[in-house]
Amino acid sequence: MRQKLNNMHSNGLVVAATILGDFIIAMLTYWLFNTVKGTPLDDTQLHTSILIGVIYCACILNGGVILYIRNVKRFQIVTLVTRNVLLFVVLSVPLLRLGHFNHMSYKILPLFLFSLIFMVSAYRIFVRWAVISYRRRGKSINRVVFVGSKENNISLYKEMLAISSLGYQVVGYFDDQPNQNFPQECKFLGKTSEVIDYLKGNHSIHELFCCLPSSRADEILPIIHYCEKNFIHFYNVPNVTNYLHHRVYFNMLGNVPYLSLYREPLSHPENRALKRAFDIVVSGVFLVTLFPIIFIIVAIITKLTMPGPIFFKQKRNGLNGKEFYCYKFRSMKVNADADKLQATKDDPRKTKWGDIMRKTNIDEMPQFWNVLKGDMSVVGPRPHMLKHTEEYSKLIDKYMIRHFVKPGITGWSQVTGFRGETKQLSQMEGRVEGDIWYIEHWSIGLDLYIMYRTVRNIIEGDNAAY
Numbered sequence: 001m002r003q004k005l006n007n008m009h010s011n012g013l014v015v016a017a018t019i020l021g022d023f024i025i026a027m028l029t030y031w032l033f034n035t036v037k038g039t040p041l042d043d044t045q046l047h048t049s050i051l052i053g054v055i056y057c058a059c060i061l062n063g064g065v066i067l068y069i070r071n072v073k074r075f076q077i078v079t080l081v082t083r084n085v086l087l088f089v090v091l092s093v094p095l096l097r098l099g100h101f102n103h104m105s106y107k108i109l110p111l112f113l114f115s116l117i118f119m120v121s122a123y124r125i126f127v128r129w130a131v132i133s134y135r136r137r138g139k140s141i142n143r144v145v146f147v148g149s150k151e152n153n154i155s156l157y158k159e160m161l162a163i164s165s166l167g168y169q170v171v172g173y174f175d176d177q178p179n180q181n182f183p184q185e186c187k188f189l190g191k192t193s194e195v196i197d198y199l200k201g202n203h204s205i206h207e208l209f210c211c212l213p214s215s216r217a218d219e220i221l222p223i224i225h226y227c228e229k230n231f232i233h234f235y236n237v238p239n240v241t242n243y244l245h246h247r248v249y250f251n252m253l254g255n256v257p258y259l260s261l262y263r264e265p266l267s268h269p270e271n272r273a274l275k276r277a278f279d280i281v282v283s284g285v286f287l288v289t290l291f292p293i294i295f296i297i298v299a300i301i302t303k304l305t306m307p308g309p310i311f312f313k314q315k316r317n318g319l320n321g322k323e324f325y326c327y328k329f330r331s332m333k334v335n336a337d338a339d340k341l342q343a344t345k346d347d348p349r350k351t352k353w354g355d356i357m358r359k360t361n362i363d364e365m366p367q368f369w370n371v372l373k374g375d376m377s378v379v380g381p382r383p384h385m386l387k388h389t390e391e392y393s394k395l396i397d398k399y400m401i402r403h404f405v406k407p408g409i410t411g412w413s414q415v416t417g418f419r420g421e422t423k424q425l426s427q428m429e430g431r432v433e434g435d436i437w438y439i440e441h442w443s444i445g446l447d448l449y450i451m452y453r454t455v456r457n458i459i460e461g462d463n464a465a466y
Contacts, residue, residue: 018127025119029112077128078121082445085117141169143204146186147195147223148211149179152237156209157186171205174198192219196226211237265442266405275377278444282378283371294365298329298357305353306333311366316383319406324375326383327366331357361458367409379447380408381435392428399428402435405442412438412446415453 144160146153153173160168172187173179174195182188189198192212199205208227212220227234240248240259248259265271299310312330315323331354350358357363370376376383381402384392393399413419413434418427438446 018124021123021127022120025123026116029116029119077124078117079443079445079449081121081124082117082443082448085113085120141167142206144168144170144207144209145189145195145198145205146170146173146209146211147175147192148237149173149175149182150211150239151181152239153209153211154179154182156237157183168207171203192216195223199226199230199232205232207233207235209235209237211239213239262401262404262436263440264404266439271442274444275442275447276374278447279371279377283368286368287372291365291368294362298362301353302330306330306351308333315386316407317386317389317403318375318383319403321389321400321403323386324370326376327369329357329363329366331355331363361410361454364409371409375406377406377408379410379412379438379450380406381411381438382414382431383407392432395425396429396432398436399432401439402432405439410450410454411435412450415450415457 146157157170157173160170170186172189173182174189174192176191178188195208199208208223210220210223214220224234226232238259248261249263251258251260266275302310309330312328312332313325314328316326318324331351332349333351354363367376368378371378389399411434413431416434418431418434438450
């Protein structure tokens with residue numbers, strides 16, 4: 001019994017250690033910056049540093065403190081920490097200014113926040129490494145049994161085997177008879193009627209995954225009741241693999257459960273409001289500062305190098321497939337194929353000045369007006385011309401999913417190698433996969449990272465920019 005309780009609380013202890021570590025890092029980082037500045041540590045400073053830590057802990061409780069236990073990339077940890085720090089800024093700066101507690105100038109604030117992101121991310125990554133190393137030594141292992149050997153439990157077994165950092169040890173499975181399709185390494189433990197007797201045999205089982213159909217409720221309910229009384233976590237594995245070959249997500253509407261095909265952070269009103277506020281601030285600042293200067297330079301050179309209008313507008317598909325006019329600086333000669341053909345590397349329609357604008361992304365700058373209007377976002381799947389949407393929607397099954405969010409000036413696919421001309425269908429499929437990944441993993445931190453990667457690609461040069 002003690003082993004079961006220790007295993008149940010191990011993850012909780014790690015989470016508590018993470019929150020405590022974040023709390024201490026936030027306090028120490030604030031204190032060190034003020035020490036370097038030359039401000040002596042007095043009671044006010046001490047109270048402020050504690051308040052800083054408390055506010056930051058409130059922010060991290062809003063999501064994902066256990067992220068490092070799962071098989072995730074370091075980038076995702078940094079993204080989560082960045083989101084928490086941005087939320088921390090929104091909450092802490094007005095509060096500290098209002099209470100006259102803050103002794104840190106706005107000149108030092110960006111460096112403080114960057115240091116906080118770096119220190120907390122490094123700590124989270126270290127804790128994740130420590131947890132994985134600890135579990136690989138056979139510590140804090142979750143012993144698991146399966147009830148039923150349908151395709152969904154077989155897939156679950158393979159996932160548990162592949163992600164060793166999760167700490168699962170599959171003891172075996174129960175079913176009406178041995179299943180030849182189940183991996184031989186996973187032992188057949190007996191019939192479903194023998195599950196409770198096996199659990200009573202002091203085998204230290206922590207979790208049970210059941211994929212029996214609901215028609216066998218008379219067999220399932222006694223197993224649930226026994227698990228609930230003996231510190232064993234019972235999980236039902238729905239059999240949807242017969243018609244769904246895609247990751248699904250569990251949701252609740254009142255007391256009614258349902259499954260969704262995609263995790264959509266932007267389906268929540270608060271996230272849409274946050275992204276819209278971000279878009280308004282970024283586009284508004286750009287349009288009143290840099291854009292007038294860029295417009296004057298582009299207008300002069302364009303008029304001197306090619307006849308025709310300065311701006312080019314084209315109908316594109318946006319949110320939920322709605323059509324809108326997308327604005328660009330004109331980089332090509334006026335031609336009849338503008339709404340039919342993609343630009344190619346040596347496209348004769350481009351001018352030398354137009355080629356420069358495309359390589360430096362200057363031609364996309366008017367789209368900040370689309371962002372301010374609400375047709376687009378700063379970051380999102382790139383909008384395609386109507387002809388391409390019609391064509392690719394027939395060739396790629398998941399193509400229209402990219403329209404679940406507003407299109408963007410830049411996007412995840414564009415900064416990960418799927419920018420520019422799509423000569424082969426596989427290139428568009430890769431772009432669509434990247435767009436869906438972005439939709440499922442959206443965060444303000446991810447948007448900031450994509451913007452950074454976009455600027456870096458412009459500076460370093462992008463071979464696909466033409």
